[in-house]
Amino acid sequence: MSPVEAKQRIETLSQELKQHSYNYYVLAMPAISDYEFDKKLEELSALEKQFPEFLLPDSPTQKVGGEITKEFQTVRHRWPMLSLGNTYNQQELIDFDQRIRKAIGDNFEYVVELKYDGLSMSLTYKDGQLLRAVTRGDGVQGDDVTTNIRTIHNVPKKLKQGNYPDEFEIRGEVFMHLKAFERLNNERIENGEVPYANPRNFASGTVKLQDSTEVARRPLDCFLYFLYTEKQLFKTHWESLQAVKSWGFHVNEHNKLCKNIDEVFEFITYWDKERHNLSYDIDGIVIKVNSYAQQQELGYTAKSPRWAISYKFKAERVETELLQVTYQVGRTGAVTPVANLKPVLLAGTTVKRATLHNADEIMERLKLHEHDTVYVEKGGEIIPKIIGVNLDKRRPDAEPIQYVTNCPVCGTELLRKEGEAAFYCPNDEGCPPQITGKIQHFIGRKAMNIDGLGDETINTLYNRGFIRHISDLYELHKHTDELKKMDRFGEQSINNMLEGIEKSKQMPFEKVLFGLGIRYVGETVAKKLVAHFKTIDNLMAASLEELTTTEEIGERIAQSLIEYFSDNQHREQIEKLRAQGLQFVADDKEVVLASDKLSGMNFIISGTFEQFSRDELKDMIEANGGKILSSISAKLNYLVAGDNMGPAKLEKATKLNIPIISDAELLTMIG
Structure with a gap:
């Protein structure tokens, strides 16, 4: 490669890797696999060594982690959060072992640990209490996400008695269990929201939410694995792991x-197969020299410790034939393409179908043709996905696959x-899967919770012409004799069904609103709307501005x-449901206010505050008669501003001449 070509390639790779780092760490939406990222990084590193004159000061090879998000306070790490060197083959591990032996001799041990596919976290404890939780960020400084991390059950807020120092730092990984991921992702799909690709992305996205109440609703977990103290308490990493476990940490x-590299390989071989039986994702094994004295002797490079390395499992990939692309229609009308495959064994299960996401995936990224031979991968993804096409095996006469119109x-x-990836069927009142999907959603546990009805029963009742709309459920009592003539509809099951339907009339307004299946209106949104508008009539009459100030x-x-x-x-359906006795008015419980000093005033809270959390300030405002808005408009009376407030909010508030006050000024108003 000529110097000119090398310079251009270095610049291209640097730009690509920066974007991929941003996608991974900040947006929690990676566009390429870890393996592809590492290979690009290796290529860049090799080129920089060959042509050091073209090494950029901000090269990705000189950085750790990602960028700092703007929503949280930035905190500098007391001890830098370095990343580990990655390897994908055993020879490189043997080379690592030989480098260690050359430096410190043969008398050493390894500690091997599972490499969790989550979000790195640094926790600081003072006098046995959790003081601060900070993300990796760029390795030098990260985001203070303490309020969110406090919601994780397995992160101790206060330690039991122990011989721990007055202040110390412990590093770990925040992650989401697979069952929780599937459940929460299904809820997102039901609400017409974009699902996360894997548990790692969901965990990362959750930690970066500003509403800690929403974080608490999403079950996260955390394993802790490395202790940092001013004075060394233990001689080995293994000793420290046993100690922190006794202090109450989740290890x-x-x-x-392990006594040698052979035992390390046994551990790797075992977990390469056994990882599929864990309740959480791992993407490799971490190998560390056990002795702290030997760790110090081995030292660090600018980016990673010389005494540790991670062995990453390759995502399992197989080759099979694409038989056809079919399309599923969800209750919100979203049309999802599915690849039907020639059955193939992958990660211990037989795969017949794979997700294709949307039209762009089929026609732009993969450029699929009929009967293509495709590569299917199941790495961090729960659902297998097509990652590429074997062009050498494409049939000469194969036609490109066109997305349905x-x-x-x-x-x-x-x-x-505009701005959305999915295509939608707008015929929500006449499209069978949308009709049955909406009714199935309406009867569900989180909505109307109607006993005696299930998805199959809904399909049967629809196919036999008994129901076409949600309101038809409340007319089923008129068809008892006809239902008795049908298979699997005994007298007792019909009675249970009708009792469940009648009982559902007492469900509160927010359950009814959620049950209607309006796109993007999930459980939480339904509660907010009911609390704000009180009645269905107020909600139906609300303008765009009135809605967005909620x-x-x-x-x-x-x-x-x-x-x-x-x-x-839709309005006709609501009137029919109202006539049947369903609840469309908020069941307001009497609220006792601390005072009415903020009555008639609207507030927005933005930024971070030293003394109070945003939730605490919100509670104070509401307890004194004030109202919280969601966006800045002419109806806003005060913007309560803390540190790191978004510049867009500040600019809009200034343009509208809205008073900007501090938390101290708010307290003065309350008195």
């Missing part, structure tokens, strides 16, 4: 002390809204509500 039970079920022309209601949700209520068929 993984599968760590192992009409609904595969009802034939209605599909729509695609707490946590953005323009996307507001627009969805307006579209829903502007449809006469």
Whole structure:
């Protein structure tokens, strides 16, 4: 490679890797696999060594981690959070072992640990209490996410008695268990929201939420694995792991002390197969020299310790034939393409289908043709996905796959809204899977919780012509004799079903609103809307501006509500449900206020505060008669501003001449 070509390649790789780092660490939406990232990084590192004159000061090879997000206070790490060197083959591990032996001799041990696929976290404890939790960030400084980390059950807020120092730091990994991920992702899909690709992304996205109440609803876990203190308390890493476990920290039970590299390989071989039986994702094994004295002797490079390395499992990948692409229609009308594959064994299970996400995936990224031979991978993804095409095996006469333009079920022309990846069928009142999906959602446990009804029963009742709308459920009592003539509809099961339907009329307004299945209106949003508007009539009459000034209601949700209520068929359904006795008025419990000093005043809280959390300030405002808005408008009376407030909010408030006050000034107003 000539110097000119090398310079250009170094610049291209640097730019690509910076973008991929941003996608991974900040957006929690990686565009390439870890393996691809590491290979690009290796290529860049090799080129920089060959052509050191082109090494950029901010090269990705000189950095650790990602960028700092702007939503949280930035904190400098007392001890830098370095990353580990990665390897994907055993020879490189043997080379690592030989380098260690050359430096410190043969008398040493390794500690091997599972490498969790999560979010690195540094916890600081003072006098036995959790003082601060900070993300890796760029390795030198990270985001203070203490309020969110306090919601994790397995992170001790206060330690039991022990011989721990007055102040210390402990490092670990925040992650989400697979079952929790599947459950929460299914909820997102039901609410018409974009699902996360894997548990790591979901955990990362959750930690970066500003609403700690929402974080608490998403079950996260945390394994701790490395202790930092001013004065060394232990001689080995293994001793420290046993100690921190006795102090009350959640330490993984599968760590192992190994006498040599052969025992390390046995551990790797075992977990390469056994990892599929864990309740959480791991993507490799971490190998550390056990003795702290030997660690110090081995030292560090600018980016990583010389005494540790991570062995990363390759994501399992197989080759198979694409038989056809089919399309599923969800209850919100979203059309999802699915690749139907020639059955193939992958990660211990037989795979027949793989996700294709959207039209861009089929026609732009993969450029799929009929009967292509495709590569299917199941790494950090729960659902297998197609990652590429073997072009050498493509048939000469194969036609490119075109995304459907009409609904595969009802034939209605599909729509695609600006800024969205998915196509939608707009025929929500006439498309069978949307109709049955909406009714199934309505009867669900989190909505109306109707006993005696299930998804299969709904399908049967729809196919036999008994139900076409949610309101038809409340007319089923008129068809008892006809139902008795059907298979699997005994007298007792019919009675249970009708009792469950009648009982559902007492469900509160927020459950009914959630049950209607309005796109983007999940459980939390439904509660916020009911608390703000009180009645369905107020909600149906609300303008876009009125909706967006409601707490946590953005323009996307507001627009969805307006579209829903502007449809006469939807309004007709609501009137029928109201006539049947369903609840469309908030069941307000009497609230005792501390004072009415802020009555009639609207507030927004933005930024971070030293003395109080944003939730505490919100509670103070509401306890004294004030109201919290979700966005800045002419209706806002005060913007309570802390550190690191978003510049866009500040600019908009200044333009509208809205008073900007501190938390201290707010306290003065309350008195």
